[in-house]
Amino acid sequence: MPLAELTSQIQDLPKKIDKLRLMQFLATELVKEEDANFFVANQEYAARAPYNCSEAANVLMNLRPTKQQEPNG
Template sequence: MIVSDLLPMLQSLSRADKLRIMQFLVAELAKEEGVTPLESGTAYRVWSPYGSHEAAHKLAKLLEENQETENA
């Protein structure tokens, strides 16, 4: 089956079926890329600049430089 035959069939699907197809395709692409999908109910550590004075200082400096560049 070629894409030009597949697209009209996909357009006729219900919203729920379209979402299932998207989930399937994303999972297939992730497998091909070797990406491990996130699992529901699992806690993942995420870095945050909250409470990081160094990050706040760098961000403020970048914003100042950007403002100076735009005003020049």
């Protein structure tokens, strides 16, 4: 199937979720081609969250007034 025809069919997908599922499928296929051990189906992976990062938050808050005081160029 030519890419132009495939692109047309993708654009005609009725739901955004179908496009997201297609993206997920393609990403998974690419990973399989690159490294079979990179992603394991039905495996849980830890999601990192920025909790207890008060030091980083303080640095950003200290930079904020500095950025606001800079003249608009």
